[in-house]
Amino acid sequence: MIIFEGKIVYDEDDNEYCLEKQIGEGGFGKVYLAKWKSDNKKFAIKILDNSFSNEKAYTSFINEITLASKISSRNVIKYEYTHTGEIFKELGPYIIMEYADNGSLEETLVRQKKIERQFSNEELKNxxxxxxxxxxDINSKLIHRDIKPENILWVGEILKISDFGISKVSSDITRTKTFKGYGSKKYSAPEVWQMDRTTIKTDIYSMGIVFYELATLNYPYEVKNSKYNEVHLYKNILPLQQFNENLSVEFIVLINKMLKKKANERFENWDEIIDFINTVSISEKIIELEDIVNEAVSKQILCDIEKEKESLKIERRNQEKTDFYSMVYYQYKTDILEKISEFGEKNTIVMR
Known part of the structure; x- marks a missing residue:
C-alpha cells in the first residue's frame, strides 16, 4: 500500500478522511494527522505495516485489533474504526483514532527533568x-504488551493510553536475535525475556516502571551496555527515596510491589492497585506517630530489597550453571559424539 499526504481513507460508512501530514513512526508503521472531510475534525490514523511473517501472525492481529476496537474508557484513546485490510483491499490495515492534541507523557517527563521539578504526591495520585x-479497561479485553510513556498521550488535560492491540504487529516485524518478546526492552517484564506467557501482571510490571519514572524522574535500573535482560531478570530497582525524599511511603510500597520479579508477587489486578492508591493520604504530616510508622515501613522495604537481592544472586548463579552445562554438552555432542559416529560409519564402510 502506497500512502502519502493527501491520500483518502474511509470508515465503515464510507466517510472520507484526508491524510494531512505524518506525525509519527514506529515498528507498527506510520501515524498521520487526518481530517474528516465533512467537518475538518482532526483524527490520528495509524497505517499498519502488513508484512506479517505468516498467516498465524495475521490472524492474531485480526483478533487483537477486533478486541481493541471494543474498548471504551475515559483514559484510553478511542479507536473510531479499525480496518483489517479486507474491505478496502487497496488500502491495507489502518486504525482511525482519537487525536491527542497535547503531546505524550514522555514529553512531559522530559520537561520535568529539564526544570528539575518532581511531581507532588497529589499530582502522582491523580x-x-x-x-x-x-x-x-484495556486488560478487561486484552493484554497491552507495550506500555511506555510514549504510548500514553494527553488529550487536553486528560491522560489516555494508546497503541493497545498492535504490539503483535510491531513485534512480528522488529524482533531481534537477542529480544524475541513483545513490547519495548526498557519496559518488558522478566517473563517476557524468559518467553513465558504474558498476563495482566506483565502489564502491571511495565506500568510500574512508568510509575517509577513519574515518581523519581529516573529509570529504576542501572543498565550497562544496553543489557536490559540482566536488569529485568536479576537486578533490584534503585531505591525510590534516593531520587525523591518527599515521595509518599505508600507510593514506594505500591511501585515496589508492581516491580516484583516474580509475577505471583505482584498485585493480582488493577482493582487492587486502584484500591491501594485510593487509600493513600496526601494530607500534611501532623502526627509524630505517622513518622514512626513511615520509618518502620521504609526499613522493612530496605530489608525486603536485600532479601530479594540475595535471592536474585542465587537465581542468576543457577542460571549460569545451567547455561554452562548446556554449552559443555553441546560441545561434547558436536566435537566428540558426532566424530565418533562419523568414525564408526567410515569403519563400517571399510569392513564391507
Missing part, C-alpha cells in the same frame, strides 16, 4: 489513578 483505570 496520574496513577487515571492510568490504572485506563489499564483496567
Amino acid at each position: 496520574i496513577f489513578l487515571n492510568l490504572a483505570k485506563g489499564m483496567k
Whole structure:
C-alpha cells in the first residue's frame, strides 16, 4: 500500500478522511494527522505495516485489533474504526483514532527533568489513578504488551493510553536475535525475556516502571551496555527515596510491589492497585506517630530489597550453571559424539 499526504481513507460508512501530514513512526508503521472531510475534525490514523511473517501472525492481529476496537474508557484513546485490510483491499490495515492534541507523557517527563521539578504526591495520585483505570479497561479485553510513556498521550488535560492491540504487529516485524518478546526492552517484564506467557501482571510490571519514572524522574535500573535482560531478570530497582525524599511511603510500597520479579508477587489486578492508591493520604504530616510508622515501613522495604537481592544472586548463579552445562554438552555432542559416529560409519564402510 502506497500512502502519502493527501491520500483518502474511509470508515465503515464510507466517510472520507484526508491524510494531512505524518506525525509519527514506529515498528507498527506510520501515524498521520487526518481530517474528516465533512467537518475538518482532526483524527490520528495509524497505517499498519502488513508484512506479517505468516498467516498465524495475521490472524492474531485480526483478533487483537477486533478486541481493541471494543474498548471504551475515559483514559484510553478511542479507536473510531479499525480496518483489517479486507474491505478496502487497496488500502491495507489502518486504525482511525482519537487525536491527542497535547503531546505524550514522555514529553512531559522530559520537561520535568529539564526544570528539575518532581511531581507532588497529589499530582502522582491523580496520574496513577487515571492510568490504572485506563489499564483496567484495556486488560478487561486484552493484554497491552507495550506500555511506555510514549504510548500514553494527553488529550487536553486528560491522560489516555494508546497503541493497545498492535504490539503483535510491531513485534512480528522488529524482533531481534537477542529480544524475541513483545513490547519495548526498557519496559518488558522478566517473563517476557524468559518467553513465558504474558498476563495482566506483565502489564502491571511495565506500568510500574512508568510509575517509577513519574515518581523519581529516573529509570529504576542501572543498565550497562544496553543489557536490559540482566536488569529485568536479576537486578533490584534503585531505591525510590534516593531520587525523591518527599515521595509518599505508600507510593514506594505500591511501585515496589508492581516491580516484583516474580509475577505471583505482584498485585493480582488493577482493582487492587486502584484500591491501594485510593487509600493513600496526601494530607500534611501532623502526627509524630505517622513518622514512626513511615520509618518502620521504609526499613522493612530496605530489608525486603536485600532479601530479594540475595535471592536474585542465587537465581542468576543457577542460571549460569545451567547455561554452562548446556554449552559443555553441546560441545561434547558436536566435537566428540558426532566424530565418533562419523568414525564408526567410515569403519563400517571399510569392513564391507
